[in-house]
Amino acid sequence: MWTRYETIVFLIIAIIEVALFVWSDQVIQFPFTPVALIGTAVAFIIGFQSNSAYGRIWEARQIWGAIVNSSRTFGMMAQDFITNEHTKNPISEEELQNERKIVIHRHIAWLTALRYSMRQSKPWEYVMREHTNKEWAKKIYVPEFNEDFDATIKNYLTEDDFKYLSNKGNKQTAVLYLQSNHLRQLKERGLIWEFSFLELENVIEELFTHQGKSERIKNFPYPRQFASLMHYFTWIFLLILPLAMASQFGEIAVKISDKIGSCPDWxxxxxxxxxxxxxxxxxxxxRIGRVGENPFEGSANDVPISTIARGIEIDMRQNLGEPKEDIPAPFEVRNHTQM
Structure with missing residues (x-):
């Protein structure tokens, strides 16, 4: 079903070229050896493309796996390091819990900003513009394409934080700046011990590293000289193949005629x-290689960053002790596909 339109095109091309071969009494033909050589070269290049595309997908999955680990570490530290132990002006447990909630929710805001950024369309991302991929997109649920960014991220930020983000281009970076600044303020108030502050800053540094790696894959496309030329080489091979194949079967028909005296045209x-x-x-x-070139584009074969981010959010908010009814459910899975 995914390639049904192309299959119909292949059928038409093959019928036309074989008909030309038959109706011209085998005058119009193409030797099979050059086609075989072209096919061998195309197969090698397709193999290279598939390996490269899979490498990009696998690296993206590793990056987001590291984000999961760093997020869990950050959530644990935020809950255990924000205390009255080293402050000269203790605050109530309710106020401490509110500070922890602000920090953890801001981290979820960072995840939200990052996943929305990864879903933004780039000029070189063309997979979702293809007809069958558009059809499949209607059968899956990509949250970033269906839920407003401002309305979503506003749930995790204070009014001041949300206003600060409004005029920032790279919102995920701005969220981490806000996070670091808030942690410094907590350290100055004595609610975070200096050594604990340094540990939290190290985790934020890790998050910047993960973010940069994810942005590198998003913003640096698979080299177009490989992708475009591969597309052209493949179609050159496909267009001359039926005529060469007909020539080959014509030789088979001649050999059969030599053996038995006659050969059916079929x-x-x-x-x-x-x-x-x-x-x-x-x-x-x-096509499989082309689909894997951009692992955050929003196709069914992409890294499920929305599901990963929502899983982190659920874990962190559950461990924070929030009521079950306040914690969002996992994103909807449609057609057995996570996004």
């Missing part, structure tokens, strides 16, 4: 299904 037409099979395999391999 043997040459067998080149149509065989051509379609080869064309479909090469095109689908190329």
């Amino acid at each position: 043997i040459i037409w067998l080149s149509v299904p065989f051509s379609m099979a080869v064309m479909w395999v090469f095109h689908t391999m190329n």
